[in-house]
Amino acid sequence: MRCNDESLQCLLQADDRSDEFRRATRHVDECSYCQQRLERLAADAAMWREVKDTLVSGAMGQDGHSASPRVWLGSAAAWNESMARQLLDPPSHPELLGRLGRYDVERLIGSGGMGIVLKGFDGELSRPVAIKILAPHLAGNGAARLRFAREARAAAAVVHPHVVAIHNVETNGASPFLVMQFVGGESLQQRLDREGALDVCAILRIAMQTADGLAAAHSQGLVHRDVKPSNILLDLGVEHAMLTDFGLARASDDASLTHTGHHPGTPQYMSPEQARGVAIDARSDLFSLGSVIYAMCTGRPPFRADTSYGILRQITDSRPTAIRELNPRIPEWLEAIVARLHEKCPEHRIQTAEQLRSLLAQCLAHVQQPLVCQLPRELRKQPAVRRRGWWLAAGGVVAATLLATQFRDAGHWGSAPASASRSASRSAIGSTTTAATDSSLDWNSSHEALESFRTEWEEFEFRAQQLWDESSISSQD
Incomplete structure (x- = not known):
């Protein structure tokens, strides 16, 4: 496509189902000049905003699956008629959309990067299912059919409570499709759109379960490559997260299907490796999950810009x-935790999904029972007097007193018994006596006393952190 007004005018008037239109829109997605010119040429500013939003991040299907349920400027109803019904046999009941193999198709749910998603019903097993059909414009493409088949096999190999199950795969017909477990709830993206930022318990639970699903996929040598809120489904009525849409997943050691310069994945949730178009591994998914956690904490994705290129640069x-x-x-x-996941260098991130799952599980236990469960050691922060109030300053005095007492009890203070020594030490607090210079000090006893004090100090530090957490929560409420 040439960067001139004539070509852009043709784009505004082109058939949105044509190959020419698809090539032109891909060009505009990457060309800031054409985006600016198209904005000026478009007669309706609202229409252009819709086009630009689709270029940047795509619209969201009703089930939260990525990509737009519309074909650009076409209506959802027209897309249903022109795409879904043409792929189906006549329905067995007037209220149904159609039939595909042994499955009755009830309605269109949404669309993914390579196909459309339908809600169906398996009459033989008497259960609802989700059916993903390879998009018609890709069904005749050998490479696309191969990728679709690989997607199905990759996803079917992962059997886990937090991964949407694959029930059946049909790749020989005119329209290849796979049959998946139907999740009756909503996507995480839909929940974020409705509620904004989530509470800490919900964030930790969803992130932990997603990391658990990723760990299962990674153990099979698979990288999801498109971890984002719309690909995390929440089962109806329960806080049960399930990872779906392995449309970009592949065996880690097989790069044959990725073209140079192509960026699979949703821009706002990509890793730096994906944005640069270089080789990736499982740690790329962890960066993306960090972005999902960020979105749950704030209600918005971490990286935002007016263009896909701007997002990739960020x-x-x-x-x-x-x-x-x-x-x-x-x-x-x-x-x-999110900052560690967002490290630009993969070597500096949390290294495995299982490590992340374990870390989040400990954090969730701490939030639910702060007096029983400590934070993981690497996340604890030594209390600072200036930030934690007068009560912690008093705690510091108590700790200093304990230290002085331990040192004095550890030494040989003449022939006095231990009880008398402890009594003397209590009366001597605040004096200028320097026990450390006493030539009769028993250093073996001192070492034991220091070990005992270290244990007491850790207990004191843990209690101080608990008091700080409780005071922070009450002050915010």
């Missing part, structure tokens, strides 16, 4: 706004 070069600047109710340790 992902590779910039850090997002600090979570607590947007939502002060998020604890510092959760912000720290």
